[in-house]
Amino acid sequence: MTAIERASAGLDRACLILAKLALGGMVLAVLLQIVARYVFDYPFIWTEELARYLMVWAGLLGATCAFRRNLDPVILRVPADAARVRIVITSIVLAATVLIFLGPILYHAFYGSNGTLARGFLMRAANRTSPGLGLNMALVSSIVPICCTILLIHLAARVVKGPTEQDQE
Known part of the structure; x- marks a missing residue:
């Protein structure tokens, strides 16, 4: 396992833990809002905002985990028994697409x-x-830039690793 693959795996573990914590925090914030509003008739002004921010963080961190596990939505799946050239071209197109999408976001x-x-x-x-x-x-x-950077690290690890059967499922 190369250094970039180890970094990708470590970041993935951290993102998964943080996404789970953000989801748990979001649930707690919403429950607190429900109890405060309907039991005590005194809703807090900050719970909805906190839940919204935690939802954004959980969603973006979860997206990095999905990308690393190849669970992100794709337009075309290449079968594992496809020609090597087709698999390589598909990997190049994926890398180019991710770079074209994330580059401007990270820049701006x-x-x-x-x-x-x-x-x-x-x-x-x-x-x-x-x-x-x-x-x-x-x-x-x-x-936003944190997740873009993590996605680029995951992409680099995927490129270094090369196409695998998991990529083609």
């Missing part, structure tokens, strides 16, 4: 359309605060 997370840091997604988010929790929105939004 830091740089704005005019190429300055001040206009990037995270810097604009840093200038805002969530109304209920008072969190800096850059903290909430930071999951």
Whole structure:
């Protein structure tokens, strides 16, 4: 196992744990909101916001886990007994597609359309605060470049590993 494959596996374990914690936290926040609203007739203003942010984090972290396990949606599955050339071309198209999709997202997370840091997604988010929790929105939004980076590491590990039967299922 190469270093990039070990890094991918370690990140996958961490993402899975964090996604599970985020889902559990989301459930607890919603339950707290239900109890506060219907039992005590005093709903909290921050529970819905917390559940929403945890849902975003859980979803994006879970997406990285799905990608690593080849459970993400695909348009075409290549059979395991396909010609080697077809399997390689499919892997190249997958890598190109992921790079074309994630490249601009990762770039614009830091740089704005005019190429300055001040206009990037995270810097604009840093200038805002969530109304209920008072969190800096850059903290909430930071999951976007984090997940893009993790997906690129998973892609690199997949490329280094080469196409396997699991990729073709």
